[in-house]
Amino acid sequence: MLLAVKRYFKKDLIPLLADLRLAIVLLLVIAVFSILGTVIEQGQGLDFYQQNYPEEPALFGFLSWKVLLxxxxxxxxxxxxxxxxxILFGSSLTACTFTRQITALRWFSRTWNFYSKPRQFGKMALSTQISKGSIxxxxxxxxxxxxxxxxxxxxxxxxxxxxxxxxxxILVHASMLIILLGAMYGAMTGFFAQEMVPSGNTFTVQNVFDAGPWAGPQIPKDWSVKVNRFWIDYSPEGRVEQFYSDLSVLDDQGDEVKRKTVWVNEPLRYRNVxxxxxxxxxAGVRVKVNNSPILQFPMAAIDTxxxxxxWGTWVPTKPDMSTGVSLIAKDLQGTMVVYSEKGExxxxxxxxxxxxVNGVTLSVAELIGSTGLQIKSDPGVPIVYLGFGxxxxxxxMSYISHSQVWALQDGDQLYVGGRTNRAQVVFERExxxxxxxxxxxxASEPVKDLVVS
Known part of the structure; x- marks a missing residue:
């Protein structure tokens, strides 16, 4: 039984895996699904997919949120x-490496021999003989x-x-295997999370949207992050130019271990996160009504x-909260619109x-911004980068020509032959x-015509 299994692997399975056509088909299929993973938003909530991929009308007539999930x-x-x-593509690369590339290298090692008979040079791609030549x-x-x-x-x-x-x-094949291993390791151990944190608050990673089955150790548990300040730079026309977050990483004792201001394309990295x-x-607005202490009210996003x-909130103007006004803001520049209960x-x-308003003085102290952070860990990235390098x-290296030359001194005749795996014309001229x-x-006779076979 064991012998039959070995024979099957050697005679049937390994040649099938090493087939170049299978590798090309697998590579194309992987490329197609990788493109889908790039085009279709990954790791979003159910509401997102229901809204963007409805059943009627389904995208392309079939791609609804149910099919997608x-x-x-x-x-x-x-x-x-x-x-x-x-894994299948990696197996194909491995089989091809051992059955073709390494076999070819072994064949090359066997060519490190010496030709002892003149007739052997006639079988080479390039060969000639020189009278009175010296080895x-x-x-x-x-x-x-x-x-x-x-x-x-x-x-x-x-x-x-x-x-x-x-x-x-061989190095190309090995590097592709390293890339595959890095991608699989990252998929199994990485995670992706999003947090919306008001300025001045401290948070730990909670809202994990997507995580591999072995991602537990990567999700931070013994440190947290404080948003010291969040602010936005606006252009003279009122457009958002850039938004910034001043972040501090705190250990489990609350001590700061790292601090950095982040913005788009300038992230904070700590412990592979x-x-x-x-x-x-x-996030909210701080106001005073007449001489009251400063009151903070949360602001909610409004679907336009x-x-x-x-963003809007309701601020009571009477202690019994029987009347009040609505505050509406569109950015953090500080300008808000005040509406009555009737929408005036x-x-x-x-x-x-x-x-x-409503017989009271409403003073606005400040608007409180929230920073939206994407938090991810992909331990496979260094492995993938190594593979690409x-x-x-x-x-x-594959574009370098491997050239070989043999020679035999037979009396006053010198037989010379050679071959190369690429750049044949360059090798012949050399x-x-x-x-x-x-x-x-x-000082011998001119070289006889180089025989090209």
Whole structure:
């Protein structure tokens, strides 16, 4: 039974996995689903998908939120079928590496032999013979062309250069396997969270939208983050130019261990967790009614129906809260609109100013902003970066020509032959130049035509 299994793996399964056509098909399928994972928003809530991918009308006639969630297209990179594709593709690369690339390298090692008979040179891609040629002079000339030379019995020579051109394809395959391992490790251990935190508050990561099955140790539990301040820079036309968050990382004793101001494309990184500035909101407003202490009221987002942003709150103007006014703001520049209970426009007011409404003086101290942070951890990223670095190195190495030259001294005749795996014309010109110089040094007859077979 065990013998039959081994025979099946060796004769059927491994050749199938090493088939280039299978690798190409798997790579195309992975590319398609990776594109879907980029186009379709990942890790969002149920309401988001119901709103953006309704059943009627379904996108492309079939892609509704039910289909999307059932197929796992809301978390493509962590689905069992996507990981299975990566594993299958990795198995194909591994099989191809061992059955083709490493086998080719072993075949190359067997070519490190010496030819002892003149007729053997006739089978080479390039071959010739030189009267009165010297194998020692040829050795010097080849060394000048950066060839590594080897001798046997003083009459046989083997030389080669560009060995990295043979290793390059193996390095490419290995780097792709490293990239796949990094992607799978990141998918299984990473997480993605979002937090909307008012300025001045401290938070721990709670709102995790997407996480791998082994992400538990990556989610911060022994440290928290304080939003020291949040502010927005506006252009003279009133457009948002940039928004900033001054963040402090606190240990479990409440001591600050790191502090940084973040903005879009400038995140804070701590213990493999990265915090990006992604959004903003208005959390509340601080006001005084006549001579009362400063009161803080939360502000809620108002659905405008056109994608615009408005926030509003209700402020009582009587102690029994029987009457009040509504405050509406659209940004953190401080200007708010005051409406009556009947929806009538009463006035506008800015932070630091006051207005008389309903027989009282309403003073606005400040608007409180909230920072929207995206928090993610992907431990597989360093592995993926290492893989891409090796991939680029392997591709460059693969373009290096691996050239080999053999020579045999038989009396006063010197037989020379060689071959290369690419850049055939360049190699031929190089070998002809070496042989012409050798012929000149030995004052022999001109080199016979180089035979190209």
């Amino acid at each position: 059932t197929a796992g297209l809301d978390h493509v990179y962590r689905t069992w079928w996507y990981l299975s594709l990566l 020692d002079q040829l050795t010097e000339l080849l060394a000048g062309k950066r060839y590594k030379t080897f001798h046997k019995d003083g009459t046989m020579l083997y030389a080669h250069k560009g060995l990295s051109g043979r290793i390059g394809p 990265t915090m990006y500035q992604a959004d903003w909101s208005i 129906g056109d994608g615009g942003k408005l 426009l009463l006035s506008t007011v800015r932070a630091g100013m006051s207005v008389d 090796l991939l680029m190195l392997g591709v460059v 070998l002809v130049a070496v042989l012409d110089e050798l012929s000149a040094q030995s």
